[in-house]
Amino acid sequence: MVVPFRLRQTALVIGAGPAGLTAAYEMQKLGLKLRPLVVEASSMVGGISRTEAHQGNRFDIGGHRFFTKVPEVETMWDEVLGDDFITVPRMSRIYYRGRYFSYPLKLLDALSNIGVYESFRILASYLKWQVFPHKAEETFEQWVMNRFGGRLYMHFFRTYTQKVWGIPPSRIQADWAAQRIRNLSLSKAVWNAIAGANDTASLIEQFRYPRLGPGMMWERTRDLVVERGGEVRLGAEVVRMNLDGDRVDSADVRQWGDDGKPGDEERIYPQEVVSTMALRDLIEAFDPPPPPEVREAAARLRYRDFMIVTLHLDHPDPFPDNWIYIHSPEVKVGRIQNFRAWSPEMVASPDTSSIGMEYFVNEGDEMWSMPDDRLRDLAAAELEKLGLAKAGTVIGHAVIRQRKAYPVYDEHYREALDIIQGWLGGLSNFQTVGRNGLHRYNNQDHSMLSAMLAVRNIAGESHDVWNVNVERSYHEDFEVRKTA
Template sequence: MKKAIIIGAGPAGVTAAYELLKQSKEYEVLVLEESQEIGGISRTVRYNGNRMDIGGHRFFSKDDRVTRWWDQIMPLQGKPSYDDKVLGRSVPLKKGGPDPEKEDLVMLTRNRVSRIYYKKKFFDYPIKLNAKLFLNMGFADTVVAGCSYLKTAVVKKPVDSLENFYINSFGRKLYSMFFEGYTEKLWGRHPREIAPDWGAQRTKGLSIMGILKDNLVKLLPAKQDKKHVQTSLIEEFNYPKYGPGQLWETAAAEVERMGGEIRKGCKVTKINTEGNRVESLVYVCDGQEVTVEGDVFISSMPVKDLVAGMNDVPKDKAEIAAGLPYRDFVTVGLLVKKLNLKNETKLKTLNNIVPDCWIYVQDTGVKLGRIQIFNNWSPYMVAEPEKTVWIGLEYFCSEGDKYWKLSEEKWVKYATAELLKMGVISSESDVLDSHRERVKKAYPAYFDTYEHMDDLIDYLNHFGNLYCVGRNGQHRYNNMDHSMATSFEVVGNILSGREDKKNIWSVNTEKEYHEEKK
């Protein structure tokens, strides 16, 4: 029997293991996971009866293979969830599907609401160039934004940076309001230092010209199309009852049921190559080095660390890998009595809290990047969803910097102070409980040596039995479904004998928005 060794038990690693075992009886599968958790950045953290989704994960995809896979692991609800029942809310139900009030292995249907909070007003995210945007901005800023775009429309800037991409798309005024400061928060670099690749996938390729013409004449409150404003907020996605980690823990259990082995607390440190093949790898577990040989190796570990552990790497390729940048982040969970944010939408929520899953914080006066409201992801994420609000405050930083090193106590004080400054809560006494999580290499970044990534890909591809999958495995800002799709492609290649890996690296290279299904 052949042996497949998979590095990492996140979405890409678990998917690869599951598919290889399901589709073939020829492979013994071993998964090595550095942490003690399943799911990687898609794990669910449990704390005092409440649950945290690290980074936020919507289960929505354009790829039907992915949606079918999710449904096999965790079927869609057939009965209303707790908040659906309390609010009399109508959601799609699957005939014969599980009842979330009685069963745990169930996927819920949720409202997709994410907005930007800027100068104490809500704007759609991604930015939509509609009447509400300009009403919130006010007449003066709208005129400036319109003139700014018209100026840019005459003379386009070369699209050689993320800054110029945004300015060409929206004009300098909207860029300075909604993109410049937040991008610098997220990446720790000014947009002029970042390649434009990332922007095209996050703005739906919007063009301002026609929309400005349509909306500049609709700025008086009496002319606001309220029906359009409300419905524009509503999209749906699926979500496991107890968060994303529940799905990956369930899938991992299936991997083990099918005969696969998952070893936790095992950090891969060396990859031994000979010629154009990987022969074995070394991992450390409980302080002991262990060497394992294999026939195929599937890696979702950061490319930077993968190449650093390989022998005989050419100097130029080693330098590319060593220079690949990442952004780390900290999530501070706060259990609060209430939020001072008014629900002015028509969406029903428990205690009438704002309906957002995420709130993006564009104000540069605070370091806070996003607020997650876990009550809105699933009422089962919160021990007492009708009495408390469980939120996650997301801060972007770099491993080893002063923010990364802050103690949990100082982080809670810092985050609480920023919420008070923003007026989101009224008093420190509103905070009932707290928990902090730190996440390494959460976001692969597109600057520094990333411009030479294609050279590194060519080098890695010459190892015929090595496959790179997932967000960190490919150093690509993938969503969860894209990470899974890379593993589908890898398993297909292994079982069909396909040597060319172009299909694996081509997942999520289209320039359209990640979540737009046609």
């Protein structure tokens, strides 16, 4: 006899990415009297941190370094993977105006590439903006120019930022810059270049990485959750969350078949819910629906989608970098990965290579809708245009389209998020975590931390998961504090 979920102490976890699986793992680790049931709409665990495979090659969806200053996260990584981590030296460059710049900055390399005259212009522009800064710092553009000057902004921030987000940097809000690059300044970058120091989180010289890619971490976590009595359902989509006052009384879950056809819906009665759903979708799933102003706010949230065209080449690695940032507007590619530089076990043969061409797109636009063979030809042509490899050396390819990869920090998002956060805060057995669950461009470790804190809230503590990675940087000592 199947025991109805109504009679179980069930915690429903929506999404099997880093945040969702961390929540399930943490529930079991803390010994909560709850059985985690993780439902994931796709066929794989790991979310954007999964590892895909094609023709014996494994590839990462965007490049995921395992580096953190959060002890709880480091501990979980060690508990789950242990010796399956390798230490990877960081090597990355920026391609701009037909030249490759070392990144982090190396002084002589930068001077020789950009020229002494232009370097003086950058310095003069920096000094000008120090004396006459923008009085307001509402946008990414204003924030960067106040710290780096207008000329360096033009060279190394404007083009790449617009390529990533698809909107002018003057429309991106300053809190994105404050979150992602707040520890970096021109004086610190120059000092790093002269002294060989790296005292900012974004410029670390080495990091850990699972030998079979980041998906290995989340596949192992799934297995541990199941071994300890939890359940992880793939191809399972939460289509409705039924409210009873301030509680989620039940959730309707649809199981999709291997043939892509929808199956029956099952109603689950959870005691607690932890969600990683994108907020725009989440708000529409509640029944009865939230107030009109909350639904309108959710509809204003925007996302940037992502696509990787992985090219398999008939020769070993065409460049030694882990990744290269492509700032030049002459090509559409935004970043290029060399997967063997992450782990040798990511590539099928020592005589071939696997190169990830990353494109930042919007679902439904021309590139998103382009057939895979045309995307292969485009990526191969751009690889050759950049002088990295001949298009004719491509012997295989794979295309992955990732919806809602990046929450957009446009001029509407903060007001909309405040409205949504206020309404969700009134639910007594519901928490939202993770990158899209908080509409915050968190790294993997901060998404995990938000899930850990949500579970500790269930255990009786009081933490504000919305402020993870807002008030604390990587290089501040983080300590979980009880506030109740």
